[in-house]
Amino acid sequence: MRAPSLNSSYRPFWMPISESHSPGQSPPAATQPPSALARRFGGRSDVFSAMDRAKAAARRHHGQRLIDLSLGCTDQPPPLQVTAAIARTLEQRSSAAYCLHAATRPLRVRVAAWIQRRFAVAVDPDTQVLLLVGSQEGTAHFPLAVLEPGEHGLILDPGYPSHLGGLQLASARIQRLALDPEDGWRPPFASLSHGERESLRLMVFGFPHNPTATVGEQDWLDEAMAMARRHDILVAHDNPYVDLALDGEAPCLLRSPGWQERGIEFFSFSKSWCMGGFRIAFAVGATPLIQALQQVKGWIDFNQSLAVQAGAMVALDQLEDWPARLRSLYRRRRDHMVQALATAGWPVTPRPMALYLWDRLPRAAGAMDSLSFCLKLVQDTGVALTPGSGFGAAGRRHVRMALVAEEPHLTEAAQRVGAWLKTL
Numbered sequence: 546m547r548a549p550s551l552n553s554s555y556r557p558f559w560m561p562i563s564e565s566h567s568p569g570q571s572p573p574a575a576t577q578p579p580s581a582l583a584r585r586f587g588g589r590s591d592v593f594s595a596m597d598r599a600k601a602a603a604r605r606h607h608g609q610r611l612i613d614l615s616l617g618c619t620d621q622p623p624p625l626q627v628t629a630a631i632a633r634t635l636e637q638r639s640s641a642a643y644c645l646h647a648a649t650r651p652l653r654v655r656v657a658a659w660i661q662r663r664f665a666v667a668v669d670p671d672t673q674v675l676l677l678v679g680s681q682e683g684t685a686h687f688p689l690a691v692l693e694p695g696e697h698g699l700i701l702d703p704g705y706p707s708h709l710g711g712l713q714l715a716s717a718r719i720q721r722l723a724l725d726p727e728d729g730w731r732p733p734f735a736s737l738s739h740g741e742r743e744s745l746r747l748m749v750f751g752f753p754h755n756p757t758a759t760v761g762e763q764d765w766l767d768e769a770m771a772m773a774r775r776h777d778i779l780v781a782h783d784n785p786y787v788d789l790a791l792d793g794e795a796p797c798l799l800r801s802p803g804w805q806e807r808g809i810e811f812f813s814f815s816k817s818w819c820m821g822g823f824r825i826a827f828a829v830g831a832t833p834l835i836q837a838l839q840q841v842k843g844w845i846d847f848n849q850s851l852a853v854q855a856g857a858m859v860a861l862d863q864l865e866d867w868p869a870r871l872r873s874l875y876r877r878r879r880d881h882m883v884q885a886l887a888t889a890g891w892p893v894t895p896r897p898m899a900l901y902l903w904d905r906l907p908r909a910a911g912a913m914d915s916l917s918f919c920l921k922l923v924q925d926t927g928v929a930l931t932p933g934s935g936f937g938a939a940g941r942r943h944v945r946m947a948l949v950a951e952e953p954h955l956t957e958a959a960q961r962v963g964a965w966l967k968t969l
């Protein structure tokens with residue numbers, strides 16, 4: 546069959562710009578995908594792909610000198626006991642087989658025991674726990690499981706991109722609740738009108754909060770849950786940073802009354818045990834919500850390999866206190882970077898959550914928004930930060946720094962940024 550003749554500027558929506566033209570040719574102008582997908586993802590922020598391209602260019606230009614503080618992906622290795630357990634289990638043939646839900650029971654039992662020890666909450670491993678391929682996967686698929694197209698879902702602005710993406714995948718109507726630095730980034734649930742509350746079907750958010758590095762309070766979740774009970778709303782709480790509150794205890798939805806009827810909480814091995822690349826996480830929540838998500842996932846994936854699950858069991862069973870060492874590491878790095886930036890002429894306020902700094906653009910940025918600032922910064926200095934606008938319009942004058950490099954690199958990054966700011 547003859548291939549359809551394509552307009553020379555045509556680029557299939559699935560093809561990255563860099564792959565859709567021959568070497569030597571300049572890339573064609575990006576075309577809008579002519580499908581329903583285009584409408585559903587209309588308005589999708591392209592901040593992360595713009596940064597990705599800028600980082601690739603900066604890597605060519607600056608080589609090894611690129612300092613990438615733009616991803617919340619730790620530079621720390623997972624615990625040795627975890628990788629040893631994975632390696633041992635890899636030798637068993639079953640670790641290469643598809644893993645059906647029933648075979649995940651040993652890990653679900655460990656999850657229930659960890660929840661009991663950690664939060665003093667009893668959960669049923671058979672009906673209230675589900676394995677995930679990352680909490681990102683869970684939050685992205687959950688709206689598909691519980692929303693009809695056109696139903697209303699609420700996210701925070703700024704907020705984690707999969708919260709928005711999940712609602713878009715489910716063709717939901719999206720309500721953004723803007724957070725205000727003057728209010729300590731507390732979600733202003735009380736600002737929602739009665740009509741808005743009545744029309745909401747789902748809220749997706751999480752504290753400790755990426756990107757603002759706000760730990761949040763249990764009260765905030767209690768308030769959300771009380772509103773959800775009054776207005777028949779579901780609450781999905783994304784909690785991969787539960788172990789990364791530097792000061793005090795992180796909030797947890799399972800401690801808020803009502804979760805057994807309308808709540809689901811997403812936990813992850815990525816941040817607490819540095820297992821991000823292994824892609825393993827779990828949801829704990831109301832039985833009907835767990836069942837609905839399990840059904841969606843049944844069409845989409847099998848569970849993680851039993852080898853990865855073996856590593857996860859070791860983390861929960863034997864290494865509950867391991868994340869404490871991350872907290873002291875990130876606290877040292879935070880204090881070091883705050884000091885280095887201050888010396889470089891950019892005063893940044895320390896945040897109470899590990900892993901990130903988040904602050905307003907420096908005065909020298911003038912009228913630049915966060916994307917232009919970060920694009921120019923990485924191009925000129927080889928230091929990559931994350932534009933706050935990648936997390937929503939409310940972040941357009943903010944920038945996030947992930948503390949995922951050793952202290953000498955942080956010093957170097959701060960010095961380069963400081964020298965560059967003087968040239969603006």
Ligand SMILES: Cc1ncc(COP(=O)(O)O)c(C=O)c1O
Binds near residue numbers: 755813824825
């Ligand atoms: C709020 C939030 N949820 C989910 C994730 C991804 O976690 P996982 O690796 O478990 O998918 C991240 C990663 O940065 C995050 O910040």
